[in-house]
Amino acid sequence: MAQRQGKYTILLPTEPVIIGSAAVGTKKESEGPLGSELSFVFSDETAGESSWERSESTLHKEAITRAVADAKLTQGDIDALFAGDLLNQCTGTTFGVRDLNIPICGMYGACSTMALTLATAAIMTDCGAVRKSVASTSSHFCSAEKQFRMPLEYGGQRSPTAQWTASASGAAVVSADGDGPYISAAIIGRITDYGIKDANNMGAAMAPAACNTICDFLNDTGTIPSDYDMILTGDLGAVGAELLCELTVKEHNIDISTVHADCGLMLYDRKTQDVHAGGSGCGCSAAVICSYIMKRLRKGTLKKVLFVGTGALMSAVSSLQGESIPSVAHGVLLCGR
């Protein structure tokens, strides 16, 4: 039975376990620092499909299928999928999973979605609504560029603050029992909008949301940054990560810089891979969490990781209409044994 602590934090006393996980990517992701951590790599961005949207769905299905196998389960054992992605109407997810015959709870939090699906899966497991479920997300560079910015064929220049949407997917199997890393708390974020309108600088738009959620969690739980091995944001990139560390000091007098890391700065090598401010897309943090982080939580080399996914909640239409970018950040506390 979940318990609330402070104004925003939800404690999960049964500590739902992540009994399996998988992360998939394409050639570009395999060439980054975490390439060897991925469960499977597609040789190119098409993943053998005839449209970028289908390619993304194929990545998503592959991650879920591999995570279920990693947990030594079959699809019939899974009570629910908690899943979403960046594509209009979340079709990256729905077309990927439509043949799996598993109940699906569709979620949207832009690049914060992996934290949101993990949080929801963990809460619903804690309370007995589901016994075994999968939290997953995907993104794809080519489908995202086409939808949010320009078709690749246009050959537009990317600005230095822009981030590179990962062509990747991650999935985690959450269970009421079993061995493995566990989720001991969750926090659902509020929308923050500081009036940033540049859709090529989403790190700056999302940093204030990350700041709020991290500081809310620390305040609610009476903890300080050094209580964590890592406070890991999903996908602020270089611009947003720097802003976040400044903001937490300025607005809350909390310095997270010594334990802060960002999934967008981990998946690619910015010096050699031409990703500008870093990686992004829900698949970025999903892939980092479901490979590198999960392996270290399993080994015990990481014990406490506060993972805070960050999402920029604009659409191509809202940006063209001159709207600013509302942002959100959701969090889960991931623990190793």
Added chain:
Amino acid sequence: MAQRQGKYTILLPTEPVIIGSAAVGTKKESEGPLGSELSFVFSDETAGESSWERSESTLHKEAITRAVADAKLTQGDIDALFAGDLLNQCTGTTFGVRDLNIPICGMYGACSTMALTLATAAIMTDCGAVRKSVASTSSHFCSAEKQFRMPLEYGGQRSPTAQWTASASGAAVVSADGDGPYISAAIIGRITDYGIKDANNMGAAMAPAACNTICDFLNDTGTIPSDYDMILTGDLGAVGAELLCELTVKEHNIDISTVHADCGLMLYDRKTQDVHAGGSGCGCSAAVICSYIMKRLRKGTLKKVLFVGTGALMSAVSSLQGESIPSVAHGVLLCGR
């Protein structure tokens, strides 16, 4: 603490209460059979805004604000919003609620979203993760036509099987305690895809999903249609409703026709309002549930309503790519005292 019954159904023994609700619409909705049941009516589809997307956000915010007031609460009392809509990246929701400073769990289930948000809010209330929350959705005829079909200015003909997206929003406040109608069970649906490709005949695409979820629920709970005052689908329209009643008999030998009703056939008068096969859009079932149904559950003239929201999970892109329409249906059992 939630309990699973059968393969798909989630029982909620604490019976989370709906302590307030509100439904808003525009002039067209006010001229339908349920016009007098709405909490507030905007005099035209613009709702005083300069874009259709902003109009939808304004409807959504109005519904939430009025539902919270109906529950005699203020925004600060609400632990979370469970909300979503049909617009790309769910901006109908996020831009509507961005000033409310309430944690938001974004959800996507196309026109099934009101059932999905009610189910999630109820489960999370049952387990103590939230104490008071809001489940809400919105849709808007003009923003939906622009996004999914053609801009209104094009003046395209609508086919006889097409449904009319409601310009409406509904919100319900779900609470761990208090008086009012309550939610005693929920079911998360599986994706069903019978290969229907006509995006102007979504009733036919969604009927098989509704059939699965309704029959799963009846099988899991060992109940029959006559145990319910109403089995209410959200938005199959005339074509889909007829197909559903045929399908449940043909595939499961269950006849629901005597207790079946459909929100898409309740919100408008098809004879006089030119809505072709009926209403649709997440705002349609949200408005019907949060006005007409909720008032009768409060009075006790309805005691047991199995509400099954139905969603067609395509995007404009997937339809243009020749894909069929995956569909889903989620359900909640709404009870009057």
